[in-house]
Amino acid sequence: MAKPVSIEVWNPNGKYRVVSTKSMPGTRWIRLLTDQDCRVEICTDKKTILSVEDILALIGDKCDGVIGQLTEDWGEVLFSALRRAGGKAFSNMAVGYNNVDVSAANKYGIAVGNTPGVLTETTAELAASLSLAASRRIVEADQFMRAGLYDGWLPHLFVGNLLKGQTVGVIGAGRIGSAYARMMIEGFKMNLIYYDLYQATRLEKFVTGKSSLAFHFMTTSHIPSFQLLGLSSYYFLTAYGQFLKANGEQPVTWKRAATMEDVLREADVISLHPVLDKTTYHLINKERLAIMKKEAILVNASRGPVIDEAALVEHLKQNPMFRVGLDVFEEEPFMKPGLADQKNAVVVPHIASASKGSDMSNPSPLVSYGDPQHTSFQSLLQQNSSHQHTNFAYQDSQASNSTIVEDT
DSSP, X not given: OOOOOOEEEESTTOSEEEEESSOOSSSHHHHHHHTTTEEEEEEOOOOSSOOHHHHHHHHOSOOSEEEEETTSOBSHHHHHHHHHTTOOEEEEESSOOTTBOHHHHHHTTOEEEOXXXXXXXXXXXXXXXXXXXXXXXXXXXXXXHHTTOOOSOOTTTTOOOOOTTSEEEEESOSHHHHHHHHHHHHHHOOEEEEEOSSOOHHHXXXXXXXXXXXXXXXXXXXXXXXXXXXXXXXXXXXXXXXXXXXXXXOOOOEEEOSSHHHHHHHOSEEEEOOOOSXXXXXXXXXXXXXXXXXXXXXXXXXXXXXXXXXXXXXHHHHOTTOEEEESOOTBTTBOOTTGGGOTTEEEOOSOTTOOTTSGGGSOGGGTOOSSTTSOOHHHXXXXXXXXXXXXXXXXXXXXXXXXXXXXX
């Protein structure tokens, strides 16, 4: 049995005991709980990832609810222990929930929550950053400078890929995939090809522009463009193609691919945004890597096991102009042997959510949902043990998204 872990306690006389397995940004989420008569215990252990035994020690004999992390294995052992301790709710500080055995939670009557929608922009921005860093070889150039190797400009020094006018491919066009696509289209005037089981209507309208009113605003309004973007972002987003044409530029194009392989063959930059399940495990394997362009850019800010990482290492070795940007890894926190040695790989330690402006920089969605139709974490704690199980965020994470569904 693991040794007792150190904790920080808020509202020690609270009626409901809630455990957070990690300290999280801000204090609003704590206040929301303490205002509902919760005693909040925050684990302050210096371990990066708690073991199942550590979490069992935190749960103890009496626990009403737990806020956990995506690095933890929430399955039969932990949900049964939480139920024995009188627990009713578990909230995952993540958008994805592949670390959670939902069937085990249902078995023991534990409501499971996640945070759909709060990481859309920050994850999309990170994917866009990786796309740019890989295409323009920024990390390689930075290391070159720091090593003192630069002795003057040369025409062929770190020649990378120009993004403007190229094709961006998106696999999984839900919230994050669509936000990423918009950034690449608007920022770099890239054409779009995407694969999804469901049509991304809003994304398509963004590219083509189908609002005559929007076009009128763009071509006749005296309002400065930066104000127009703030006042009429809806009209801007639904008329981007027409906006480019009105300014003498070639309109960007879009295509919904019939197969994922079509995206892999045609796109110059490919970003992955699926959920992780048995159908998307090793979605990108040796065979699919082989059909991509020799100088393609592959980006993954979704879940690590979507890519066969060992196959990727071999592909990087054999194709030095192929580049990759990774925020997630197959066996986090570890990388497959050889990946760190590849100069054509940009790797960062799962930092897509790590932005001060993101909603997760103050993770109140974990305990208080803005949608009144959702059951809040606090109210679940206050219900008696015979309550009907409500998986209050799991349902929303599936709504209006796709499968290949984006990891929203």
